[in-house]
Amino acid sequence: MRVVLRVSNLTKIHGRGCPECLSLTGPEHETNLCKRCGSVVACANVSFELYEGEILGILGESGSGKSTVIKLLNFEMEPTFGEAYLYNVRGAEWANGKNLFSLNSYQKRMLKNKVISVVYQNPLLGLNANVSAAGNVAERLLVSGWRNYSLINARVESLLEKMEFPIQRMKDLPKSLSGGMQQRVQIAKALANEPSILLLDEPTTGLDLSVQARVLDLIRKLHRELNLSMIFVSHDLRVINLLADRVIVMKLGRIVEMGLTDQILNDPQHEYTQLLVSSQL
Amino acid sequence: MKLNYNFAFLDETTKREIRRTILKAIAIPGYQVPFASRELPIAKGWGTGGLQITLSIIGPDDVLKVIDQGCDYSVNAVNIRKFIKAMTGVETTTDTTKATIIQTRHRIPEEPLRQDQILVLQVPYPEPLRLVEPSEEETRRMHAEMDYGKMYLYLYEDILRYGEITIGARYPVLVNKRYIMDPTPIPRWDVPKLNMADNLFLFGAGREKKIYAVPPYTTVEPLEFEDFKFRVEDFSGKACYKCGATDTFLDEIVEDGTGRRLYACSDTSYCEKRMEAIRHAGSSKSF
Amino acid sequence: MLLRVENLSKKFEIKVGQKKLIESINGISFELEKGEFLALCGPSGAGKSSILKCIYRTYIPTKGHILYNSYEYGLVPIQKAPDWQMIRLRRKEIGYVSQFFSVIPRVSAMDIVAEPLVRYFGVDEKEARERARWLLRRLGIPSNLLDAYPSTFSGGEQQRVNIARAIIWKPRLLLLDEPTASLDEKSARIVLELLKELKEEEVGMIGIFHNEAHLKAIADKVLEVKKYE
Numbered sequence: 156m157r158v159v160l161r162v163s164n165l166t167k168i169h170g171r172g173c174p175e176c177l178s179l180t181g182p183e184h185e186t187n188l189c190k191r192c193g194s195v196v197a198c199a200n201v202s203f204e205l206y207e208g209e210i211l212g213i214l215g216e217s218g219s220g221k222s223t224v225i226k227l228l229n230f231e232m233e234p235t236f237g238e239a240y241l242y243n244v245r246g247a248e249w250a251n252g253k254n255l256f257s258l259n260s261y262q263k264r265m266l267k268n269k270v271i272s273v274v275y276q277n278p279l280l281g282l283n284a285n286v287s288a289a290g291n292v293a294e295r296l297l298v299s300g301w302r303n304y305s306l307i308n309a310r311v312e313s314l315l316e317k318m319e320f321p322i323q324r325m326k327d328l329p330k331s332l333s334g335g336m337q338q339r340v341q342i343a344k345a346l347a348n349e350p351s352i353l354l355l356d357e358p359t360t361g362l363d364l365s366v367q368a369r370v371l372d373l374i375r376k377l378h379r380e381l382n383l384s385m386i387f388v389s390h391d392l393r394v395i396n397l398l399a400d401r402v403i404v405m406k407l408g409r410i411v412e413m414g415l416t417d418q419i420l421n422d423p424q425h426e427y428t429q430l431l432v433s434s435q436l
Numbered sequence: 437m438k439l440n441y442n443f444a445f446l447d448e449t450t451k452r453e454i455r456r457t458i459l460k461a462i463a464i465p466g467y468q469v470p471f472a473s474r475e476l477p478i479a480k481g482w483g484t485g486g487l488q489i490t491l492s493i494i495g496p497d498d499v500l501k502v503i504d505q506g507c508d509y510s511v512n513a514v515n516i517r518k519f520i521k522a523m524t525g526v527e528t529t530t531d532t533t534k535a536t537i538i539q540t541r542h543r544i545p546e547e548p549l550r551q552d553q554i555l556v557l558q559v560p561y562p563e564p565l566r567l568v569e570p571s572e573e574e575t576r577r578m579h580a581e582m583d584y585g586k587m588y589l590y591l592y593e594d595i596l597r598y599g600e601i602t603i604g605a606r607y608p609v610l611v612n613k614r615y616i617m618d619p620t621p622i623p624r625w626d627v628p629k630l631n632m633a634d635n636l637f638l639f640g641a642g643r644e645k646k647i648y649a650v651p652p653y654t655t656v657e658p659l660e661f662e663d664f665k666f667r668v669e670d671f672s673g674k675a676c677y678k679c680g681a682t683d684t685f686l687d688e689i690v691e692d693g694t695g696r697r698l699y700a701c702s703d704t705s706y707c708e709k710r711m712e713a714i715r716h717a718g719s720s721k722s723f
Numbered sequence: 724m725l726l727r728v729e730n731l732s733k734k735f736e737i738k739v740g741q742k743k744l745i746e747s748i749n750g751i752s753f754e755l756e757k758g759e760f761l762a763l764c765g766p767s768g769a770g771k772s773s774i775l776k777c778i779y780r781t782y783i784p785t786k787g788h789i790l791y792n793s794y795e796y797g798l799v800p801i802q803k804a805p806d807w808q809m810i811r812l813r814r815k816e817i818g819y820v821s822q823f824f825s826v827i828p829r830v831s832a833m834d835i836v837a838e839p840l841v842r843y844f845g846v847d848e849k850e851a852r853e854r855a856r857w858l859l860r861r862l863g864i865p866s867n868l869l870d871a872y873p874s875t876f877s878g879g880e881q882q883r884v885n886i887a888r889a890i891i892w893k894p895r896l897l898l899l900d901e902p903t904a905s906l907d908e909k910s911a912r913i914v915l916e917l918l919k920e921l922k923e924e925e926v927g928m929i930g931i932f933h934n935e936a937h938l939k940a941i942a943d944k945v946l947e948v949k950k951y952e
Contacts, residue, residue, distance in 0.1 A: 156807050156811055204807075206807050253813040264583065265750060269799070284591060287596060287597075290589055290593045290596065293592050294585055294586075297585050297588040298585030302588075302662050303662040303663055304592065304663050304664050307661075326597065368828065369686075372829055379838075379841075385802070397828075400810050416784075421782065422776075425738075426739060429738055430739050
């Protein structure tokens with residue numbers, strides 16, 4: 156099994172930072188806030204590998220840093236330090252072995268468009284509110300240089316159909332769509348250019364249960380059919396159990412435990428993991 | 437009392453700086469070069485950008501033509517022409533083929549220009565991406581990184597909603613396959629004239645403080661899709677009621693009294709030439 | 724040698740609430756050859772399931788070695804094998820039939836059984852579904868249930884889907900936790916027949932049976948697991 160993404164020592168500190176930030180924060184100190192300088196350590200020393208075709212879960216509660224990791228990997232923020240490397244990724248062979256955070260903004264944009272895609276919890280974060288559902292999906296293609304309207308539309312329709320989104324509504328603006336439908340558009344958009352890596356930040360949290368189930372089924376189906384490598388962030392153990400082969404458990408910005416999903420759920424080693432597992436209703 | 441003005445009103449240092457800006461613009465076709473717009477006896481928003489370009493490049497041997505919406509005799513064209521003539525003493529003309537510098541607002545003359553002619557266009561809004569992005573910082577980044585997806589998205593949405601691209605004037609073009617440019621509010625009819633022309637085009641936005649250029653023999657391609665191509669206005673079945681032309685850009689006129697719709701050449705000097713020719717032909721002189 | 728377990732021990736360290744140490748198994752050792760069926764016997768709570776779970780790495784052994792002879796990797800010390808390797812072994816070599824059916828919602832019985840073939844063995848979807856259908860029918864699942872969701876099945880039917888999913892791809896090592904517990908005699912016999920066929924194909928198996936007759940019908944050797952003292 157090949158590694159497609161390797162993250163090393165990823166750290167993000169909000170604020171001016173000081174030499175003691177890392178030693179004064181984390182699960183043993185029960186805080187993210189550095190007493191000495193008041194900076195917030197959103198995540199620190201996060202290292203892991205993502206294998207081709209796997210779903211890696213990140214389990215954590217608010218303040219765990221799980222969303223920060225996603226935002227960093229999607230180049231929405233610059234890490235304070237740390238590296239990330241891509242390997243064996245189709246369409247991005249030029250990036251092989253290079254620290255992604257050292258790339259220039261044009262190169263990062265190329266990766267964002269073609270290789271790494273994000274699906275957010277709030278679909279409106281991933282969608283352009285002033286543009287139709289079809290337009291949102293088409294944007295990715297247009298940026299990649301597609302210039303034939305009929306071909307673009309054919310692909311947009313096929314993607315939306317795959318997401319079980321009603322084609323008759325493809326001209327509608329996102330705000331007139333239900334949460335579940337917005338999410339489907341977001342996923343269609345994320346998949347438009349056939350990325351190799353999909354980052355999902357709690358994509359079903361907040362949706363009605365029946366809608367949640369359908370979107371999760373969709374994600375499972377896509378994973379099977381497209382052999383996507385995915386990082387799936389959630390606070391919900393059942394969802395992680397359903398989707399992920401391996402899980403990273405995060406607390407207050409640090410990884411506290413990492414292992415096979417069934418092992419984490421049945422034989423949690425770290426105190427915090429045991430607490431999470433026993434807290435499920 | 438006669439005040440002593442420098443030739444062409446602007447001082448030489450200013451002219452030199454504006455020329456430097458113009459050279460930069462020519463070196464990077466379609467790229468908006470910022471410049472510090474000067475005080476003129478004409479208010480900003482009335483053609484000061486184009487005027488500053490003309491004043492910086494004009495010499496005593498130049499022949500000047502000024503038009504506004506194709507017409508030499510509209511108020512603004514007349515004022516600008518009088519001002520430049522007063523400041524330089526150059527010869528002025530309405531004949532496109534005789535001019536060496538033509539300053540224009542919102543139209544390109546019908547007669548193709550030569551290598552020795554310069555067309556100076558007045559620009560109200562230099563930024564073509566403003567249509568899809570309000571932030572100046574962001575549009576500059578988009579130009580720098582050639583990140584034009586949003587612009588094509590706008591066209592896509594037009595086709596999705598209306599079945600065609602609905603942009604009329606200010607049709608966005610890709611210059612030298614690199615920068616998206618606003619050709620100013622010229623009609624679609626005139627856009628193809630920019631592509632691989634023999635002459636130099638200079639664009640001046642005085643209020644917005646930008647100068648850009650399209651050098652001769654530069655590709656200027658309107659944004660389009662392979663299956664939804666750029667089209668010019670359709671005047672089939674219509675002709676100029678004065679000279680009978682069926683191959684010029686026509687203005688629609690509603691006749692006083694009758695309310696009849698008439699069409700007339702927008703390029704008035706070209707229309708007059710054609711009418712002259714018809715008169716001569718009528719008096720059995722060949723044209 | 725397919726599998727060697729040496730001095731396997733498992734303790735659970737509870738760090739939440741009432742902190743305590745729960746001892747599950749201690750000093751378990753045995754060896755398994757290809758085509759052999761080892762039955763684990765002992766009173767309830769003795770830790771038989773825990774042994775299987777340690778081998779499958781659902782539990783992390785506290786002490787001891789588990790050496791598995793992998794087709795792909797040679798001798799693998801499971802207690803310290805990296806996660807990605809365990810995932811691969813579970814997909815391609817080590818099968819597990821648990822006592823409880825893990826409900827994968829909204830997937831039909833036939834698709835659940837066909838999935839491993841399609842995803843990990845590159846079998847054409849149509850063919851995989853055919854094989855799944857054949858196997859489920861053989862296990863006595865009525866044809867009208869093949870396209871139904873197992874969440875509505877009886878315990879015995881769910882168990883048979885479980886078994887089918889694990890044996891359809893013929894693992895090298897198969898772990899079975901009470902495979903016949905919810906089955907009637909007829910179904911149990913069919914399952915034992917299938918397991919016998921797997922034995923003949925050199926699949927090594929470790930199983931827990933509560934029914935002694937079933938155990939005797941299939942086991943080559945027996946390990947008595949005593950409650951941890």
